[in-house]
Amino acid sequence: MQRLEASTPIRPVPAAAGPRVRRRGPRAGAPTALAGAAGAAGLLAVLAASLLLAGGAAGAPSQYVPARSGGWPGWLAGPLSGLGLGLPGERFQTLMLVMCGGYALALAASRVLPLGALWGTILAAHLIFALGPPLISQDVFGYISFGRLGALHGLDPYTSFPAQAPTDPTFHFLSWWFQHSPYGPLFTLLGYALAPLGVAVDLWIYKALAALASVAAVALVARAAGAAGRSRSFAAAFVGLNPVLLALAVGGAHNDTLLLLA
Numbered sequence: 001m002q003r004l005e006a007s008t009p010i011r012p013v014p015a016a017a018g019p020r021v022r023r024r025g026p027r028a029g030a031p032t033a034l035a036g037a038a039g040a041a042g043l044l045a046v047l048a049a050s051l052l053l054a055g056g057a058a059g060a061p062s063q064y065v066p067a068r069s070g071g072w073p074g075w076l077a078g079p080l081s082g083l084g085l086g087l088p089g090e091r092f093q094t095l096m097l098v099m100c101g102g103y104a105l106a107l108a109a110s111r112v113l114p115l116g117a118l119w120g121t122i123l124a125a126h127l128i129f130a131l132g133p134p135l136i137s138q139d140v141f142g143y144i145s146f147g148r149l150g151a152l153h154g155l156d157p158y159t160s161f162p163a164q165a166p167t168d169p170t171f172h173f174l175s176w177w178f179q180h181s182p183y184g185p186l187f188t189l190l191g192y193a194l195a196p197l198g199v200a201v202d203l204w205i206y207k208a209l210a211a212l213a214s215v216a217a218v219a220l221v222a223r224a225a226g227a228a229g230r231s232r233s234f235a236a237a238f239v240g241l242n243p244v245l246l247a248l249a250v251g252g253a254h255n256d257t258l259l260l261l262a
Contacts, residue, residue, distance in 0.1 A: 032112055039109025043121040045102025046241055049095045050125045053247060054132030055080040056087030056095075064092055065133045067141055070173030075200035078133050099243045110237040118233055122218060122240035126250055130211035134203070135251035138174055143255065144202045145170040146181040147191020157181035157188060169199045187255060206253045213257040214250050215240070220261070 058080040061068040064087060067076060074081065110118065134140050145168065146157035153165045162170070163177035171177070181188055194202045218240035225235030239245065249257050 035109040035112050038105050039113040040117070042102040042105025042107075042109065043113070043117060043241075045098055046106060046125055046243075047121055047128075049099035049102065050128045050246060051083075052085060053087070053092065053095050053099070054128050054135075054251065055083040055085040056091065057135055058133050059084060059086040062087050064135055066136070066138045066175065067134055067173045069138075069175065070141075070171075073200075075203070076133055076173075078131055078204075080128075080132050096243060096247065099247075103241050103243055106237050106241055107234065110234045111231050113233065113237075115233060118237060119240075122236060123215065125241065125246050126211045126215055129246050129251040130207050132251055134207070134253050136248055137252040137254065139255075140203060140206050140253040141170050141173040141199075142176070142179075142181075143183070143187075143191055143206055144194070144199055145174060146183065146188055147193075147202070148195045148199075149181075150188070151192040151195035173199075183255070187258070203253070206255075207250075210253045210255070210257045211250050213261040214245060217257065217261040 056062075057064050058077045061072045065076075070076075106113070106118070106121075129135070145162045148168055148170060149155040149157045149160055149162070149165055153168065155164055158180055161178050161180055162168070162174055165171065166177075191202075194205055197205070218236055221239050222232040222236040226232040245257075248254065249260075
């Protein structure tokens with residue numbers, strides 16, 4: 001027997017539609033609010049730790065400002081010395097741990113944090129460390145010294161060393177007196193240009209340059225992340241709130257931030 005098939009498939013008749021029952025899914029607002037609160041706590045922790053670190057280092061000579069070997073003038077301590085804070089014992093390590101914890105919280109919640117709060121914290125933390133004394137390192141006095149060797153003492157910083165100008169005001173703020181300049185000529189020429197302004201002015205120009213270059217680099221990283229379809233907020237927080245970048249690079253007025261920007 002020949003099998004007959006319909007040329008058009010017969011579709012099943014749908015059942016009568018009854019009243020729709022709305023299923024309640026998980027509440028999205030509660031986790032978001034919790035993440036936002038944790039992120040806000042992280043931002044506050046970074047800011048508080050930054051102020052206590054930079055302000056504490058400015059309050060009195062300590063091992064965290066190696067340039068204290070040259071004395072403790074007001075221009076070295078900086079404007080935060082008026083806060084009357086100190087950095088005794090192991091407080092530095094404790095504050096760095098607090099700062100790292102706040103950094104982790106801010107990173108985890110960066111995508112839900114208000115952009116203004118995030119960038120406000122990044123800028124405030126940079127400003128705080130820029131206003132504090134040079135932390136952890138004496139390198140910034142090397143920048144100043146090598147520029148002064150060439151501009152004021154007639155010595156080539158690539159063949160001469162600070163011990164050949166022991167009367168220079170930078171001499172006692174250094175701990176390496178027999179080292180030639182390890183920096184490139186373009187950066188060394190900047191030191192030549194700044195040398196006539198004096199050691200104190202030079203220090204704070206280098207600190208300002210380190211902070212400004214770091215902020216500009218953070219902005220470029222965030223922009224690049226957005227262009228690649230990634231979170232600008234996460235990228236800005238990842239770089240701009242990094243405790244090592246803030247305390248060491250900006251706090252120490254290192255020229256690494258100029259290279260980061262380039």
